[in-house]
Amino acid sequence: MTRPRTGEELKACCAAAYSSDIVALLLGDSYHPGGTALTRRLAEALALAPGARVLDVASGRGTTALLLADAYRAQIDGVDYSAANTSLAQGAAQAAGLAESTRFTTGDAEQLPYPAGIFDAVVCECALCTFPDKAGAAAEFARVLKPGGRVGITDVTVDPARLPSEFTGLAARIACIADAQPLDVYADTLAAAGLRTVRTERHDEAMLRMIDQIEARLKLLRMTAPAQLTAAGVDLDTAPKVLGAARTAVADGVLGYALLTAQKSP
Numbered sequence: 001m002t003r004p005r006t007g008e009e010l011k012a013c014c015a016a017a018y019s020s021d022i023v024a025l026l027l028g029d030s031y032h033p034g035g036t037a038l039t040r041r042l043a044e045a046l047a048l049a050p051g052a053r054v055l056d057v058a059s060g061r062g063t064t065a066l067l068l069a070d071a072y073r074a075q076i077d078g079v080d081y082s083a084a085n086t087s088l089a090q091g092a093a094q095a096a097g098l099a100e101s102t103r104f105t106t107g108d109a110e111q112l113p114y115p116a117g118i119f120d121a122v123v124c125e126c127a128l129c130t131f132p133d134k135a136g137a138a139a140e141f142a143r144v145l146k147p148g149g150r151v152g153i154t155d156v157t158v159d160p161a162r163l164p165s166e167f168t169g170l171a172a173r174i175a176c177i178a179d180a181q182p183l184d185v186y187a188d189t190l191a192a193a194g195l196r197t198v199r200t201e202r203h204d205e206a207m208l209r210m211i212d213q214i215e216a217r218l219k220l221l222r223m224t225a226p227a228q229l230t231a232a233g234v235d236l237d238t239a240p241k242v243l244g245a246a247r248t249a250v251a252d253g254v255l256g257y258a259l260l261t262a263q264k265s266p
């Protein structure tokens, strides 16, 4: 893989990785630790009311957006850098009978394709960690929110000074680790955009469960579809070591997952 140099190349690389079938096979529908259970917790923390206009930034294949539309009766816009994911999310909305309450668009979190002040809430799951310009994305969250609107993120957290070297390269960046931040740095980034943190929660055990799930699915795919794994660039010899190192990093408090909600000034 050619090493991307610019922010645009990094975003395209991340979007391409999260459009691939192998990622769907390894992660399932929800591309974040904690899955839909954590998305529900985020929705409760945001106190989403029926009819609320919600933007899901980096909406992937639409799992978060469809859950919020279905269970919370919210009106959802989803935006993702990957056109393939946008199409898949639109198809999933049709199949679920939720096309009326969801709309998916291809676009960039750092330049959101929406007017200012139209959303009651912005959610962003497991994606702020990958954006090259996190301050720019946070400013965009604030811009599109109504006064008093809320933002809810769930994201990977790291202690950068203690991050093992196997988690500092491009693959680790795409795996949401290499450019992840400590929770208080996410809060500071949002604060600089005028979004005051209201609640933070640690969900590190969700990261461990995701590592377990990837390990189990890799074992299965190794037996059933080894050629597909190799074609997707999964190194079957190093993968178990990397997953083991990730488990140790969680146990040592270096790597984790967290929920944060913040509010724009009313």
Ligand SMILES: C[S@@+](CC[C@H](N)C(=O)[O-])C[C@H]1O[C@@H](n2cnc3c(N)ncnc32)[C@H](O)[C@@H]1O
Pocket: 011, 014, 015, 016, 018, 019, 029, 030, 031, 032, 057, 058, 059, 060, 061, 063, 064, 079, 080, 081, 082, 085, 107, 108, 109, 110, 124, 125, 126, 127, 130, 131, 176
């Ligand atoms: C780990 S996945 C999370 C997807 C979804 N939020 C979920 O939790 O299931 C990261 C997503 O971020 C998207 N993405 C990466 N950079 C982006 C950007 N600058 N703007 C919008 N989406 C982006 C990728 O295409 C991918 O769908």
